[in-house]
Amino acid sequence: MIGVKKMVSPLLRTRALNKSFGGIVATKDLSIEIFEGQICAVIGPNGAGKTTLVNLLSGNLRADSGDIIFEDDNVTGLSPSALCSRGIARSFQITSIFPEFSLLENVCFSVQASLGHSFHFWKDVRADERVINPAKEVLERIGLLSRANVLAGNLAHGEKRQLEIAMVLATRPKLLLLDEPMAGMGAEESRHLVTLLNELRSDYSMLLVEHDMDAVFALADKITVLVYGKSIAEGKPSEIKVNNAVLEAYLGSSES
Amino acid sequence: MEISFVVEQLLNGFQLGVLLFLLAAGLTLVFGIMDLVNLAHGSIYMIGAFFAATMTLALDSFILGIIIALPMTLVLGMVLEFIALRTLYSRGHMDQVLATFGLILFLNELVRIIWGPAGLAIPLPLLLDGSISLPLGIVYPTYRMFIILIGIIVAIGLYYLVSKTRLGMLIRAGASNRTMVGALGINIRLLFTAVFGLGAMLAGLAGMLIAPINQAQIGMGEDILILAFVVIVIGGIGSIRGAFIAAIVAGVIDTMGRAFLDVLLLALLPANAAEAAGPALSSMLIYFLMAVVLIFRPQGLFPARNG
Amino acid sequence: MRLKKNVQEIGVSCLFILFAIIPILAPAIGEAFYVDVFARIMIWSIAAVGLNLVLGYGGMISFGHAAYIGLGGYTIAIFSFHEINNGFIQWPVALLISGLAALLFGALSLRTRGVYFIMITLAFAQMVYFLGVSADKYGSNDGLNIWNRSEFKIYGLDFSIDDNLTFYYLTFTILILIVFLVRRLVNSRFGMAIQGTRSNESRLEMLGVPTYVYKLTAFVISGVICGLAGILQANFERFVSPDMMDWPRSGELMFMVIMGGMGTLMGPVLGATAFLVLSEVLSSLTVHWHLIFGPLLIILVLYARGGLGGIIDRGQKDG
Numbered sequence: 001m002i003g004v005k006k007m008v009s010p011l012l013r014t015r016a017l018n019k020s021f022g023g024i025v026a027t028k029d030l031s032i033e034i035f036e037g038q039i040c041a042v043i044g045p046n047g048a049g050k051t052t053l054v055n056l057l058s059g060n061l062r063a064d065s066g067d068i069i070f071e072d073d074n075v076t077g078l079s080p081s082a083l084c085s086r087g088i089a090r091s092f093q094i095t096s097i098f099p100e101f102s103l104l105e106n107v108c109f110s111v112q113a114s115l116g117h118s119f120h121f122w123k124d125v126r127a128d129e130r131v132i133n134p135a136k137e138v139l140e141r142i143g144l145l146s147r148a149n150v151l152a153g154n155l156a157h158g159e160k161r162q163l164e165i166a167m168v169l170a171t172r173p174k175l176l177l178l179d180e181p182m183a184g185m186g187a188e189e190s191r192h193l194v195t196l197l198n199e200l201r202s203d204y205s206m207l208l209v210e211h212d213m214d215a216v217f218a219l220a221d222k223i224t225v226l227v228y229g230k231s232i233a234e235g236k237p238s239e240i241k242v243n244n245a246v247l248e249a250y251l252g253s254s255e256s
Numbered sequence: 257m258e259i260s261f262v263v264e265q266l267l268n269g270f271q272l273g274v275l276l277f278l279l280a281a282g283l284t285l286v287f288g289i290m291d292l293v294n295l296a297h298g299s300i301y302m303i304g305a306f307f308a309a310t311m312t313l314a315l316d317s318f319i320l321g322i323i324i325a326l327p328m329t330l331v332l333g334m335v336l337e338f339i340a341l342r343t344l345y346s347r348g349h350m351d352q353v354l355a356t357f358g359l360i361l362f363l364n365e366l367v368r369i370i371w372g373p374a375g376l377a378i379p380l381p382l383l384l385d386g387s388i389s390l391p392l393g394i395v396y397p398t399y400r401m402f403i404i405l406i407g408i409i410v411a412i413g414l415y416y417l418v419s420k421t422r423l424g425m426l427i428r429a430g431a432s433n434r435t436m437v438g439a440l441g442i443n444i445r446l447l448f449t450a451v452f453g454l455g456a457m458l459a460g461l462a463g464m465l466i467a468p469i470n471q472a473q474i475g476m477g478e479d480i481l482i483l484a485f486v487v488i489v490i491g492g493i494g495s496i497r498g499a500f501i502a503a504i505v506a507g508v509i510d511t512m513g514r515a516f517l518d519v520l521l522l523a524l525l526p527a528n529a530a531e532a533a534g535p536a537l538s539s540m541l542i543y544f545l546m547a548v549v550l551i552f553r554p555q556g557l558f559p560a561r562n563g
Numbered sequence: 564m565r566l567k568k569n570v571q572e573i574g575v576s577c578l579f580i581l582f583a584i585i586p587i588l589a590p591a592i593g594e595a596f597y598v599d600v601f602a603r604i605m606i607w608s609i610a611a612v613g614l615n616l617v618l619g620y621g622g623m624i625s626f627g628h629a630a631y632i633g634l635g636g637y638t639i640a641i642f643s644f645h646e647i648n649n650g651f652i653q654w655p656v657a658l659l660i661s662g663l664a665a666l667l668f669g670a671l672s673l674r675t676r677g678v679y680f681i682m683i684t685l686a687f688a689q690m691v692y693f694l695g696v697s698a699d700k701y702g703s704n705d706g707l708n709i710w711n712r713s714e715f716k717i718y719g720l721d722f723s724i725d726d727n728l729t730f731y732y733l734t735f736t737i738l739i740l741i742v743f744l745v746r747r748l749v750n751s752r753f754g755m756a757i758q759g760t761r762s763n764e765s766r767l768e769m770l771g772v773p774t775y776v777y778k779l780t781a782f783v784i785s786g787v788i789c790g791l792a793g794i795l796q797a798n799f800e801r802f803v804s805p806d807m808m809d810w811p812r813s814g815e816l817m818f819m820v821i822m823g824g825m826g827t828l829m830g831p832v833l834g835a836t837a838f839l840v841l842s843e844v845l846s847s848l849t850v851h852w853h854l855i856f857g858p859l860l861i862i863l864v865l866y867a868r869g870g871l872g873g874i875i876d877r878g879q880k881d882g
Contacts, residue, residue: 060769081771096769098762109759112752113770118777120752131752171770293678295814343865349678350624354821355864357814362857369851482689482810489682532700539693543686547671550683554675 009072011036011205012057012088012175017066019052019229026052027063028229034175039197039206041216044226050209051093053226054179057207058090059083070175084113087174093183095160097167099153103144106152106163107135110170135170142166142196158189162196175205182212194218217241260394265515266508271400273507274407278462279484280491280499281414282455288494289430290345290448295356296336297459297484298477299363304329304460305472306367309376318381322464326457333456337449345448364474375473403465410458411500418496427451483510486546492556502557506542513538575829578836582735586728598731604839605734606795609741611819611831613788618817619826620749621781622761626681626813627668627688631661631786633695633808635793640707640803650713650724657794658787664691665786669779688813695805706804713798724798734795738832741788746828748784757781761826818860 010033019027026049034040042050055061057068059080068076075083080090098106108125111134112118125131139145142162147155152163161181168176181197182190194215197206201219210216216223216237223240225233233246240246283297307328312321340359344352384399418424426447463477470476487506491498518534525533549557581588582605589597610632617623638657647653668687675683701707712730715722724730748754756777759767767774797803806812815838823834841859845852 080769081773084769084771090769092769096763096766098759098766100762101758105755108755109767109772110770112755113767113772115752118752118756118772119780121754122747122751124747124750125752125755126750128752167770287678293681340861347865349681350817350821351864353624353626353681354814354818355861357811357818358857358860358864360857361853361860365851365853365857369854478811482685485682486686489679489686493678532698535697535699536694539697540690543690543693546686547683550675550679551671554679 010034010069011038011071012207013069014057015067015069017053017056017068018064019049019056019061020064025049025229027056030066030226030229030231032224032231032234034205034207036174036205037201038221039201039208039219041208041210041220041223042226043210043213043216043223047228048226049229050226051179052229054090054177054207054209057083058088058177060090084171084173087172088177089168089171089173089175090177091164091168091179091181093179095157095164097152097160097163099151101152102149103139103152103155103163103166104132104135104148107138107166107170108132110167111135111138114171134172138166138170141169141200158185158192161185161189162193165193165196169200169204173204175207176200178206178208178210180209180211182210182215185212190215260392261515263390263392263394264396265511267396267400267404268515269508269511270504271403271407271507272511273504274404274411275462275466276480276484276487276507277407277411277500277503278458278465279480280487280503281410281496282452282458283484284488284491284494284496284499285427285451286455287488289427289451292341292345293349293352293356294341295353295481296341296359296363297455298481299360300329300333300336300456300477301459301463301480302472302474302477303332303363303367303463305463305467305476306371306376307332307460308464308467309378309472310371312378313376318378318384318468321378322461325464326461329460330453330457332460334449334453336456337452341452342445342448360478367474371472373474375471376467377471378468380468399468406461406465410461414458414496423447423450483542486542489556490546490549492558495556495558498556498558506545509545510538510542513541517541574833578829578832579739582738586731598727600839600843602727602731602734602799603796604836605731605738606792606799607816607819607839608832608835609734609738609795610789610792610816611823611835612738612741612745613785613792614816615820615825615827615831616745616748616757616785616788617778617781618820619824619830620754620761621757621778623673623778623782624681624817625672625684625782625785626810626817627684627686628785628789628816629808629810629812630668630688630691631665631789632793632796632812632816633691633803633805634661634664635790636797636803636807637695637701637707637793638790639713639794639797640709641701643709643711644701644707648711648714650715651717653713654794658790661790661793662783662787665783666779669782669786673775673778673782685810685813688808688810692805692808692810695808702804704805706802706806709797709801709803712801713794730799734799737791737795741791742828742832745788749828753777753780758826818863822863 012034014030014032017027017030030053032040042053044050052061056063059078059082062077066076067074070086070088075086078086098109108131111131112125115130120128136145136148139148142165144159144162144166147159152160155163161183165178165181182193185193190212197219208216208219220237223235223237224231225240225246233240233243235243279297279301283294286292286294286297304325307325308321311324312318315321315324341356344355380399384402386398387395388398388401389395418427430447463472483506487502488499490506491500491502514535517538518530521530521534521537524530582601585601586598589595610628614625614628617625635657638660639653642648642653642656668684672680672683672687696704712724715724724733749758756767756772756774759772760774760778764774793807796807819834819838820831821834822837823830823832842852842856845856
């Protein structure tokens with residue numbers, strides 16, 4: 001579809017986003033930009049407001065002030081489902097799947113959702129090409145097609161995380177919001193997922209929140225460093241690596 | 257309309273409310289603390305009535321009969337909890353509904369075998385079998401006044417128990433946070449059995465009090481049980497205060513509705529329509545109230561977590 | 564899986580063959596009343612299949628479905644009372660009324676969760692019950708006799724269900740149709756959405772699926788199917804009473820679904836059959852059969868949750 005092609009205006013942009021919970025500031029004057037085809041990583045110590053940012057962008061939380069602009073439209077305050085149909089899809093830190101259903105059926109739920117309403121009462125989903133074909137494509141892409149008929153509840157943790165991403169892809173998003181996709185994975189599983197996300201970058205833009213620094217530096221085009229909800233640095237991985245403020249505020253403290 | 261009639265109906269509503277409270281108190285505690293939906297609570301109410309009837313006839317004294325029958329229902333409740341209901345705590349609500357439904361069938365049949373299919377009437381003691389004069393020229397049956405009095409005494413006692421004693425503290429803690437009570441090293445099973453027994457005894461008391469008016473009879477617990485559920489859902493599951501307020505409100509609304517709704521409707525509708533709609537609407541009033549409460553306050557009026 | 568699927572198909576086929584030949588079999592062994600028993604079984608099966616749509620597939624624990632049976636039945640009885648016996652008028656109106664009631668009650672109930680949902684569905688059903696109790700014109704507690712079953716007269720057509728055998732096979736046909744319909748339904752996109760709400764409703768919402776609308780639609784369809792069962796019941800018994808919509812009926816209907824296995828296609832039919840055959844057998848042994856039946860139900864809930872259908876119906880999923 002689209003290569004790494006810079007457009008004049010970013011795919012998604014936030015303008016002075018603010019969010020606080022009671023007295024605790026989770027997001028402060030945050031302005032970020034994600035261009036089409038980019039993987040933007042957001043890193044920061046625990047409590048930096050990374051998940052809050054994902055929640056704001058996905059519509060699960062409402063910002064106190066500021067704007068979210070997606071494809072030149074102001075989408076601030078839209079519901080998760082409205083944003084989903086515009087092409088912003090998210091994965092969850094905690095795996096949330098349909099355990100009693102097969103992998104294929106899990107992905108079918110997403111495809112169905114992206115096709116609009118589900119008031120089709122007659123045709124068997126498993127014979128409905130408009131549902132089943134995209135679902136199989138996504139599974140193939142993610143490397144789980146051979147396991148299509150396994151019950152999702154019986155998957156290993158790493159595979160569940162992959163399924164989670166498959167379900168996100170199946171909604172045909174333009175922008176993926178990945179909230180710690182590597183969480184709880186072993187080294188081998190993480191490497192596998194990095195390879196996978198690398199393959200997907202040609203077709204999707206991504207916002208990646210992740211603690212696994214190897215993964216972040218391997219994938220990101222641009223990194224934003226959050227501390228207490230505020231962006232303290234932004235730049236290419238090579239720049240972030242040598243940024244003194246970052247080393248002090250984040251990398252230093254996390255490696256001690 | 258005469259004021260005395262209105263007051264009399266108000267008192268009748270209060271009396272129904274008090275009975276509902278006695279049933280609902282145990283139900284809401286068991287529900288709030290053990291998370292158990294117990295449909296068989298109504299069966300305990302019924303058996304309480306039969307215990308009291310038997311004891312009253314044997315001892316020839318209603319008051320003595322009740323005094324003996326109360327610990328009997330307490331034991332019955334604890335035995336039921338120990339044998340059957342304990343295993344249900346960890347189950348889903350649907351399993352609880354269905355299993356206790358099965359228990360109702362069993363207990364009804366057991367009562368039928370022991371006491372026979374006909375009801376048992378209880379004679380009132382002379383002391384209570386009359387009327388008392390109230391201001392405004394109102395004459396009201398002594399026994400109904402007695403029920404209201406007992407209900408208020410129990411409500412105050414229960415309030416004291418729950419808010420002032422150590423057991424009450426555990427009950428309140430249990431209603432708002434079950435795992436915490438367990439973590440405190442309290443013998444939670446014993447607490448559960450005790451609470452269940454207490455609830456059973458209160459339900460039994462309600463059955464005993466109504467028996468002289470309506471007889472002890474099979475199936476008497478079922479309709480009033482549903483009302484008691486309505487009460488605890490309106491009041492907020494786990495809240496004694498909520499149960500009391502909701503019970504009184506439900507009792508008064510139900511009674512007043514039956515007494516006056518057709519009169520009210522007469523003002524709005526043609527006579528035959530009002531006569532037809534009156535009884536239907538008045539018997540649906542409480543359920544209507546519950547639906548309205550749940551739609552606007554899905555957790556009931558006084559959710560246990562706020563007291 | 565494969566083996567179980569075969570077992571399931573055999574089991575279900577046997578049951579339907581049994582339903583089909585009962586009117587021949589029963590008189591042959593000198594127990595003609597079994598025809599009535601099995602007509603009732605099939606009527607309850609239809610209702611159980613309807614409830615299963617919300618209870619089993621949708622995970623909505625409705626404790627008030629007897630109301631829709633009652634509304635369906637009462638509509639027939641009231642038409643008949645006013646000497647309107649044309650089934651082409653009676654039946655659509657009865658289905659419409661059950662459906663509208665389910666729409667209203669469902670729309671309000673589905674705003675609540677968990678045990679509150681159980682209680683509010685129960686409350687609405689009790690409202691309908693008391694409506695029946697207080698309907699003096701239509702017999703109150705004593706119920707209402709139906710002197711004439713529905714008549715299907717239109718132009719040249721004149722189809723009568725007065726004959727019990729005709730009625731039996733009409734019910735049989737409707738049962739098969741309903742099972743087939745629900746089978747299509749649960750495997751469709753709509754059915755998947757419903758089953759998804761049972762499994763992980765919040766995830767489905769995150770995907771942008773308005774679950775409330777689908778749940779409500781399922782609730783209405785379920786209510787209409789129960790209304791249909793009510794229509795058949797009223798016609799079969801030639802009688803309705805508030806008792807048919809009292810809350811124990813809702814409980815019994817739930818038991819039928821559980822006994823057969825929730826969320827399985829044929830479970831409710833198996834369950835209704837088992838439930839009614841068991842009560843028939845036990846009650847022929849002793850008047851005090853509830854003494855055995857009650858504990859049996861408790862044991863069933865506690866120890867056999869998959870139900871009968873769970874043993875032989877699980878293959879359905881990959882079918």
